[in-house]
Amino acid sequence: MRDTRESRLLLVLLIAIAFALITVDIRKGEQSPMDSARHVAASAFGPVENGVAAAVDPVGNSIAAVRDSGVRHDRISRLEAENAKLKQRLGSSDRHRSRSKELDKLLKTAGAGGYGLKGAQVIGIGSAQGFSWTVTLDAGSRDGIARDMTVINGDGLVGRVTTVSSSTATVLLANDPDFSVGTRMEKSSELGFATGRGGDAMTVQLLNGKAEVKKGDRIVTFGSRNNKPFVPGVPVGTVSKVDRTAGDLTRSVNVRPFVTFSKLDIVGIVVKPPRSDPRDDVLRSKKPPKPKPAPTVTVTKTPKPSASESRS
Template structure:
């Protein structure tokens, strides 16, 4: 339609009428005179609006999805964070349970040997002061720790204190090549010296070259003068190999230590030695061997009537005087 003066007047008139109807509708409220017309229009154009809305719903949903994506990503991130925290908490609970078990075993060993101990946690591991195998613990001089004190855990001997600070201390582990401790064999009381060999078993040199030793024998610390650096009776390890005796004055053994030096966590520093040597009372109880089941089969006696028919009874061979029985049943006269 061409833009004429009449068309502009008509458009202005329609706009004025529309504003007038809107004003009347707003002022009338529920009693609006155009309410009936609005209902008729809703009835006529409602289906058309629904159809148009259905057609554009995917577009609206896409826009809403884009708008809500940040919120969903944030919610997913929060859930992932909560799951990670839960897993960490569960892992921490497992670790705490293990530490409680280790502390319980440590207290049992200390009680059996009457050792006064200061519990500590391993907070560092590595070479120190020229030694290859050392750990750092979170207890020092402020806790009564002194140099050359024995260090144990729930399994047995761990090492000895070499350096002490106010809040930390360095422990030389028993598997260090520069570590040596006097030992005593449980069964025979034979004395020797155990030396560390890193990740290999401890090497023990017995003072008696003719000592009777076998795999499975267990060793404890012999103890030092004034109980420094070693208190007596601490479990050291178990013999796994014995070198053949070669007539020398000493004899060499190889001992698997009880302590796992690569998995140390809770340890105890012996700050008070026992009044008497606990001897072998600190050693763990030996496992009982599994019983061996022996089955004995006893044959039942056979009645004469049970012999199968058709088989003649075995009769002793009759041997005439002067004849020698032969395998084929025939007799051979002696010449």
Template sequence: MRDTRESRLLLVLLIAIAFALITVDIRGGEDSPVDGARQAAATVFGPVENGLAGAVDPVGNAVAAVRDSGHRHDRVSELERENAALKARLGSDDRTRSQLRQFDKMLKTAGTGRYGIKGAQVIAIGAAQGFSWTVTIDAGTKDGIRRDMTVLNGDGLVGRVTTVGPDTATVLLANDPDFSVGTRMEKTDELGFASGSGDRPMRVQLLNGKARVKKGDRLVTFGSEADKPFVPGVPVGTVVRVDPSGGDLTRTVYVQPFVSFTKLDVIGVVVQPPRTDPRDAVLPAAPKPTPTPTVTVTVTPNAPQGQNQQNQQNQPDENGAGANQPGDGAQQPQDGAQPPGNVQQPQGDAAQQPQQ
């Protein structure tokens, strides 16, 4: 429709009529003259309105559902983030407590041996580096780490430093086949050389082929010249098997390391050796032997009948002579045997007893 004077007048007229009808309807109340027209319009347009509402409501509900779904999704995501943060915090607390226990144990070991150590943490394993048993630690030359330094933890010998960078270093573990360390037996001081065997016990060659060693004996590091690469007295492991000597010049024993090489986390690099050899002081307290059970014998007052009869046979007679005295070398005379001495039995008629 064009915007002309006639169209504007028509619009003003319609608006005036609408206001007039509204005024009449309000003043009329329930008896409004336009009530019939309203009912007729409801009858005509009601089905159409319901149809349109039925068609539009699913769309509106879907839009509302999408809007609410987004809100719920945001809430679920927020709860998931909070849950993950709580789990991470709990896991971090558990790991922190574990590291504190390891660090405390390592400090006690270092204090007992008078080792000056630099604490570090294992950040990588070296399986990709030639398939050797190595780990990478987060300490290097900036921390005073040098090549051929002893590495330990709270349990004992871990290995030695092989390569060093500014911030990291590589440690060759004691169970690597290329690893070798001088050892000394606890108490007996028997010397030997231990070599790694992967996930199996270490193999130790004792220099004395007749050395007296048994399962359960323990070893420590013997130490190297100028304390490189090994300082003395670091616990190595416990003997689990001893090969027969067979007259060889050396003797082979197998030692289970104190350190679990698959659970390394907090370690210490010995940057200052002890002034004196700690010998066996760093070893943990030896386990106490299990007490042997005591066998108790109870004597019953009522002896068996057969034993009582035997005791009666061994009782002395009325004259004080025992029936069968043990240790009596004299033999009882048998029938027809001569009595001892020069006494002879009467012969002939004198031997016959007088008859009544």
């Protein structure tokens, strides 16, 4: 197009119209002629925009939920791990406290009887040499352990050593039917022989058939020549039943051992006997069991019927 007067007038007219439209569109409070065009665009593109938003929002929410869920899962896992460690620590502490208590009782018994001990732990049970009631200890000949040594714990007589290796020892328990030990009654000094009956029971045959024995009397070991296989004064058990049969040369009594053979853990092997017979010293150091309170019996009286009720 050539630069003529008409073309210049046309250009100025177009510029003026453009400015007029811009001014009308941005005026406040009045409807713009461009609104119709905007409405047409909104009608065309609005559903597409809403669909895209509806599709994108769940994805964003799911990503946030997964992220939050992962944080919660990690927190729960940490708490569970901490709880497991705490329970393990508490269980270990309970075990240490129990063993410490057993060791304290063992040392007290050894002190009262004057016994020189080698401490050991039960590491196995079973019939290593054909015996039905035996345990294996983690101490042997290299620890100074020898056959026929007396084995005790804080409660009393456990048994005697029967077999020894360099690092272990087998103990025949006092409740084994093949077990036998000389005994002496507390206070009366009546002599007898105790044998095992399996479980938590023993039998004592008293040499004096007329010996005065009652339920609750306590028994200790009498000891042997050269203190083998048993040292004197070790608590054996309490009389639980007395055989009243008369006319026999001996009297049989049932004895409940002080030791619970199914719960053995820390024990002591007497490697040095006492200088003198402790007799009842160890028993006196032990507190007698508390008597069980007598059961209370409630008696309910039935009220007598009145005279009117009797006539009716």
